[in-house]
Amino acid sequence: MRHLTLALDIMGGDFGPHIILPAALSALTENPDLYVVLCGANTVLEPWLAQQDKHIQNRIILSDCQQTVTMDESPITALRSKKDSSMRRMLDLVEQGQADACVSAGNTGALLAMAYHVLKTLPGIDRPALISQMPTVDGGKVYLLDLGANVDCDSEVLFQYAVMGSVLAELVGNIDRPKVALLNVGSEQNKGNDRVKTTNRILSETASLNYIGYVEGNDIFSQKADVIVTDGFAGNIALKSCEGLTKLVINEVKKASNQNWLNKILAKIALPLLRNIYLRMNPDQYNGASLIGLRGIVVKSHGNASSEAFLYAIREAVKEVNMQVPTKIKDKIEAVLMERH
Amino acid sequence: MRHLTLALDIMGGDFGPHIILPAALSALTENPDLYVVLCGANTVLEPWLAQQDKHIQNRIILSDCQQTVTMDESPITALRSKKDSSMRRMLDLVEQGQADACVSAGNTGALLAMAYHVLKTLPGIDRPALISQMPTVDGGKVYLLDLGANVDCDSEVLFQYAVMGSVLAELVGNIDRPKVALLNVGSEQNKGNDRVKTTNRILSETASLNYIGYVEGNDIFSQKADVIVTDGFAGNIALKSCEGLTKLVINEVKKASNQNWLNKILAKIALPLLRNIYLRMNPDQYNGASLIGLRGIVVKSHGNASSEAFLYAIREAVKEVNMQVPTKIKDKIEAVLMERH
Numbered sequence: 241m242r243h244l245t246l247a248l249d250i251m252g253g254d255f256g257p258h259i260i261l262p263a264a265l266s267a268l269t270e271n272p273d274l275y276v277v278l279c280g281a282n283t284v285l286e287p288w289l290a291q292q293d294k295h296i297q298n299r300i301i302l303s304d305c306q307q308t309v310t311m312d313e314s315p316i317t318a319l320r321s322k323k324d325s326s327m328r329r330m331l332d333l334v335e336q337g338q339a340d341a342c343v344s345a346g347n348t349g350a351l352l353a354m355a356y357h358v359l360k361t362l363p364g365i366d367r368p369a370l371i372s373q374m375p376t377v378d379g380g381k382v383y384l385l386d387l388g389a390n391v392d393c394d395s396e397v398l399f400q401y402a403v404m405g406s407v408l409a410e411l412v413g414n415i416d417r418p419k420v421a422l423l424n425v426g427s428e429q430n431k432g433n434d435r436v437k438t439t440n441r442i443l444s445e446t447a448s449l450n451y452i453g454y455v456e457g458n459d460i461f462s463q464k465a466d467v468i469v470t471d472g473f474a475g476n477i478a479l480k481s482c483e484g485l486t487k488l489v490i491n492e493v494k495k496a497s498n499q500n501w502l503n504k505i506l507a508k509i510a511l512p513l514l515r516n517i518y519l520r521m522n523p524d525q526y527n528g529a530s531l532i533g534l535r536g537i538v539v540k541s542h543g544n545a546s547s548e549a550f551l552y553a554i555r556e557a558v559k560e561v562n563m564q565v566p567t568k569i570k571d572k573i574e575a576v577l578m579e580r581h
Numbered sequence: 582m583r584h585l586t587l588a589l590d591i592m593g594g595d596f597g598p599h600i601i602l603p604a605a606l607s608a609l610t611e612n613p614d615l616y617v618v619l620c621g622a623n624t625v626l627e628p629w630l631a632q633q634d635k636h637i638q639n640r641i642i643l644s645d646c647q648q649t650v651t652m653d654e655s656p657i658t659a660l661r662s663k664k665d666s667s668m669r670r671m672l673d674l675v676e677q678g679q680a681d682a683c684v685s686a687g688n689t690g691a692l693l694a695m696a697y698h699v700l701k702t703l704p705g706i707d708r709p710a711l712i713s714q715m716p717t718v719d720g721g722k723v724y725l726l727d728l729g730a731n732v733d734c735d736s737e738v739l740f741q742y743a744v745m746g747s748v749l750a751e752l753v754g755n756i757d758r759p760k761v762a763l764l765n766v767g768s769e770q771n772k773g774n775d776r777v778k779t780t781n782r783i784l785s786e787t788a789s790l791n792y793i794g795y796v797e798g799n800d801i802f803s804q805k806a807d808v809i810v811t812d813g814f815a816g817n818i819a820l821k822s823c824e825g826l827t828k829l830v831i832n833e834v835k836k837a838s839n840q841n842w843l844n845k846i847l848a849k850i851a852l853p854l855l856r857n858i859y860l861r862m863n864p865d866q867y868n869g870a871s872l873i874g875l876r877g878i879v880v881k882s883h884g885n886a887s888s889e890a891f892l893y894a895i896r897e898a899v900k901e902v903n904m905q906v907p908t909k910i911k912d913k914i915e916a917v918l919m920e921r922h
Binding site: 314315316349375376377388391392423425426428430431432433434436456457458459460461462470472473474476477478479480481482483484485486487488489491 | 655656657690716717718729732733764766767769771772773774775777797798799800801802803811813814815817818819820821822823824825826827828829830832855
């Protein structure tokens with residue numbers, strides 16, 4: 241494995257350096273080929289760095305940033321007035337080729353806007369997408385995109401999402417000829433809006449994708465497909481509805497546990513299980529969500545993620561670097577467009 | 582209470598008369614003011630009717646139908662070639678004023694198409710909506726619409742949905758000044774697509790609705806709102822994703838229960854609880870989904886619903902008749918449109 245450098249937004253997320261620095265340390269310890277550029281306030285980073293072992297220190301570069309993008313900042317404000325922020329710096333480093341990928345737990349809207357502005361989309365890709373894995377019934381996984389990067393997607397964008405999702409599932413998810421499906425309100429051909437029907441027609445004609453047709457919302461978890469494509473509006477709502485439902489289930493189990501001693505035992509066993517499902521339902525909390533379709537690798541960890549979750553996001557970034565995901569997406573979209581014309 | 586007459590589609594759903602006739606009998610027994618017109622094959626209905634008590638027989642009219650709409654039939658085919666079906670008959674009876682409302686467990690797509698064609702929308706309403714209740718964390722409920730009647734809704738249609746949802750929540754849900762919210766990908770003003778933003782602006786200016794702004798997918802179950810409005814695409818996907826997730830959770834609990842004896846006990850308690858949530862996640866299975874915005878009352882019960890669920894749907898139809906839901910929707914939309922101009 242070649243050396244690789246990740247730029248990390250140390251100030252992002254609800255807990256900033258407190259959870260991100262331990263995650264960086266774990267990543268550096270488990271991967272001797274890894275270098276990191278820590279983007280953040282040197283006043284915080286220098287004292288921490290001084291305490292680390294020499295062989296770890298040698299693989300850390302500090303990049304002092306005077307600004308921080310706050311969690312409630314509007315994307316426009318962040319884009320215009322936070323040019324010296326830790327989030328912007330890590331993206332600049334990727335753009336300048338000084339880092340192979342970047343990871344942030346910061347404000348999602350600001351990250352999307354800045355990444356799109358700084359890194360630009362790949363040739364043949366109109367819009368980036370936010371993609372992550374969801375759990376499926378048999379312990380498997382499914383890639384769902386877009387989770388909210390673009391609330392208005394036409395059929396061309398949905399088609400590009402199908403290509404990008406397929407590439408990520410194959411390279412990073414290690415799935416051979418991933419089954420790609422389009423999320424719809426029914427599985428029959430006549431179902432759906434015009435945008436979905438047009439996308440279905442284009443995908444059906446694309447032999448180099450393993451397109452299996454429509455799936456419905458309940459199929460997300462059914463293992464029917466390896467990649468499920470939808471617009472950022474429906475994708476975000478599906479993801480967050482499921483998050484809300486998991487909370488509801490946890491709440492009901494807690495209430496039931498107060499009814500009698502047998503239920504108390506039940507809750508002791510059921511709650512960790514349900515919390516685990518809840519974590520898997522918050523995929524960016526679990527293993528990061530990737531922003532794909534850009535000329536660089538950007539991984540988003542959840543704002544209130546733990547060190548362990550941030551470490552997952554770092555590992556995801558490392559995998560995408562090793563698999564050269566942006567190059568492979570570019571190649572695949574070129575090939576597919578050739579096939580169409 | 583005045584006498585009221587319901588037309589029932591006896592042949593609809595996966596089990597047809599086997600579950601619907603017992604439900605009709607229970608409804609007639611519990612409500613002495615109720616009359617029913619059973620739409621279906623007289624060859625099936627006559628022998629059943631002969632076995633009933635005289636005072637029940639007196640409140641039953643048979644309406645012989647030669648056709649049945651199958652569960653997998655396309656809406657267009659059903660509309661064009663099933664004019665003598667039990668589903669069509671019950672709608673015709675409502676349209677002709679011979680029944681006050683109708684209930685079917687049949688093919689949803691066909692029911693939507695036929696109901697729209699036969700009953701037409703109310704003045705001021707462009708499209709009907711499918712609405713039902715979902716459970717919320719504190720044992721409450723929230724009305725969600727549209728669940729899939731219209732996959733393409735412009736801001737005017739979404740606005741009308743807000744009005745209709747508010748009327749139903751107030752009259753049938755018995756909620757005083759129901760809090761109405763718009764489903765979006767974020768709660769900030771700048772979030773969402775143009776359609777959602779325009780609807781938000783119109784609703785904000787409508788003083789006679791208790792509009793509280795945007796909610797996100799995870800808020801569906803949070804009790805923040807009494808009525809949540811979205812287009813039929815996102816609504817259907819939210820509903821079905823949650824259905825799929827509940828199945829996943831049930832599956833995980835079953836798997837865990839095979840691991841050791843303590844988990845076996847857990848499963849015995851947890852599974853009925855989870856199945857109950859699953860039923861509540863299938864709202865039309867639980868208490869029916871209503872097709873509102875039409876010049877008549879149409880309640881949809883789930884295709885594989887039990888007799889008990891069909892009875893809930895009948896009770897929902899009775900409530901809507903007593904509350905004169907279509908008239909009240911018409912009045913409210915008139916008042917609101919006056920307010921806007």
